[in-house]
Amino acid sequence: xxxxxxxxxxxxxxxxxxxxxxxxxxxxxxxxxxxxxxxxxxxxxxxxxxxxxxxxxxxxxxxxxxxxxxxxxxxxxxxxxxxxxxxxxxxxxxxxxxxxxxxxxxxxxxxxxxxxxxxxxxxxxxxxxxxxxxxxxxxxxxxxxxxxxxxxxxxxxxxxxxxxxxxxxxxxxxxxxxxxxxxxxxxxxxxxxxxxxxxxxxxxxxxxxxxxxxxxxxxxxxxxxxxxxxxxxxxxxxxxxxxxxxxxxxxxxxxxxxxxxxxxxxxxxxxxxxxxxxxxxxxxxxxxxxxxxxxxxxx
Amino acid sequence: xxxxxxxxxxxxxxxxxxxxxxxxxxxxxxxxxxxxxxxxxxxxxxxxxxxxxxxxxxxxxxxxxxxxxxxxxxxxxxxxxxxxxxxxxxxxxxxxxxxxxxxxxxxxxxxxxxxxxxxxxxxxxxxxxxxxxxxxxxxxxxxxxxxxxxxxxxxxxxxxxxxxxxxxxxxxxxxxxxxxxxxxxxxxxxxxxxxxxxxxxxxxxxxxxxxxxxxxxxxxxxxxxxxxxxxxxxxxxxxxxxxxxxxxxxxxxxxxxxxxxxxxxxxxxxxxxxxxxxxxxxxxxxxxxxxxxxxxx
Numbered sequence: 001x002x003x004x005x006x007x008x009x010x011x012x013x014x015x016x017x018x019x020x021x022x023x024x025x026x027x028x029x030x031x032x033x034x035x036x037x038x039x040x041x042x043x044x045x046x047x048x049x050x051x052x053x054x055x056x057x058x059x060x061x062x063x064x065x066x067x068x069x070x071x072x073x074x075x076x077x078x079x080x081x082x083x084x085x086x087x088x089x090x091x092x093x094x095x096x097x098x099x100x101x102x103x104x105x106x107x108x109x110x111x112x113x114x115x116x117x118x119x120x121x122x123x124x125x126x127x128x129x130x131x132x133x134x135x136x137x138x139x140x141x142x143x144x145x146x147x148x149x150x151x152x153x154x155x156x157x158x159x160x161x162x163x164x165x166x167x168x169x170x171x172x173x174x175x176x177x178x179x180x181x182x183x184x185x186x187x188x189x190x191x192x193x194x195x196x197x198x199x200x201x202x203x204x205x206x207x208x209x210x211x212x213x214x215x216x217x218x219x220x221x222x223x224x225x226x227x228x229x230x231x232x233x234x235x236x237x238x239x240x241x242x243x244x245x246x247x248x249x250x251x252x253x254x255x256x257x258x259x260x261x262x263x264x265x266x267x268x269x270x271x272x273x274x275x276x277x278x279x280x281x282x283x284x285x286x287x288x289x290x291x292x293x294x295x296x297x298x299x
Numbered sequence: 300x301x302x303x304x305x306x307x308x309x310x311x312x313x314x315x316x317x318x319x320x321x322x323x324x325x326x327x328x329x330x331x332x333x334x335x336x337x338x339x340x341x342x343x344x345x346x347x348x349x350x351x352x353x354x355x356x357x358x359x360x361x362x363x364x365x366x367x368x369x370x371x372x373x374x375x376x377x378x379x380x381x382x383x384x385x386x387x388x389x390x391x392x393x394x395x396x397x398x399x400x401x402x403x404x405x406x407x408x409x410x411x412x413x414x415x416x417x418x419x420x421x422x423x424x425x426x427x428x429x430x431x432x433x434x435x436x437x438x439x440x441x442x443x444x445x446x447x448x449x450x451x452x453x454x455x456x457x458x459x460x461x462x463x464x465x466x467x468x469x470x471x472x473x474x475x476x477x478x479x480x481x482x483x484x485x486x487x488x489x490x491x492x493x494x495x496x497x498x499x500x501x502x503x504x505x506x507x508x509x510x511x512x513x514x515x516x517x518x519x520x521x522x523x524x525x526x527x528x529x530x531x532x533x534x535x536x537x538x539x540x541x542x543x544x545x546x547x548x549x550x551x552x553x554x555x556x557x558x559x560x561x562x563x564x565x566x567x568x569x570x571x572x573x574x575x576x577x578x579x580x581x582x583x584x585x586x587x588x589x590x591x592x593x594x595x596x
Contacts, residue, residue: 104321
């Protein structure tokens, strides 16, 4: 759905994006990186609001540089910062932005109503945005991004400033959107948000790609197997060490480092069987995305 | 459709996200939407009554002279007062400061909040360019100022026609006014709209932009007044920013700069006036285009 090739964006001597080549698939994708990692710049490049210093950007197979205005008609965008006119109601704001995206006035009004329903703004939609809480403003921003039914929606830190329950609701909304034939690219610096709401993840650090892939795939790559047996585990540790596997005991469980997960599992199964130990659990340890980021980001 | 909760009083449905497969406009539809939204805002439509007061009050002020002249003409139609003369269409183009006040209030109101409240990223994430934005915003100010400037002229014309002894004769004898008046008002409206939006684009606060615009009018007219104090024709009259569209108006109505103006009688005064008018409006367009070159940053 979204693609960059050797993309570079520099503002003077500051490099925001550096040789970024990534293929972002359809579905729910998390764009992760610390502040200043280049997430917002990447969004601006997808929207055609910034020109690449080098390389190319594609949306839906079309090069953004060739038709940035046409591309913007296919994208919904939710900025991170406050961006709503405070003296207008959410209903007016969303309908107006729907019209600006090309919807006829009547359809824009109807879509605005539907989208504000979807994000949970009911009667409050007729109040001035200036009277809204942070959560209500975030919802309004999400509604305006969806009002023109875009093919892909770019959400820049949608959970920013939300309390825990607001964050849960926003992530639920994002997860539901991705299930509705719409592609969602959500930027965040909270890996837990991606782990919860996204199928794929793209990690950036200082404008460079750290890793990209399926969330579950990345979580499978720890190389650690957790074994829990009934009884003392010293004999098992000794046997596995003898096979060249590094072991550590933590919290009553044996953590086995196995570069080849399948071979490691086979070895553990065989040793447990030979030692006659009752096996309580045997599982590949799933790492968190935080750990993936820490492991792969350049020092 | 999924029922998410129900009570004895009814049932709430989560309709989920629904796709839109209706018609879609392109870039011009977006420009039109932005233009119409800006016109509505300038007129206070879909806003509180407080925001409606000023534009309609200023329209009333702009139209008041026409109404008064037509009224007096009607009342005295059978016994015309010896010294009563209708205001000329040429004079009416620049007679009211209501238009200046309107632009000083409206242009910043259309431009500044969107910059101050950082709405521009939302607007430019739509299929619009910076030029489209400038066209829609300056076009909206132009349209409303033109309407506010032309409606009183139309009222004056129709009123005089009806008050005259022979309406058709009046129409025939004053037929040139039918293009001179709208063209002159358009010249004035374009000047004020571009100047107002350009200055507003440089400020984030409405008050600052309004003060800057009114200050420019005041200072330039004062400086010009001092420079041409001797009473002779002088090119220094061109320093008065607000007089520039009125000099062009003279060219439209009279074919030359009016003798009752400080530029009247100056050789090449008309060409100078047009050159200054184009220079100011051109500079305003350049400022606006530079301020909204979003897609090229």
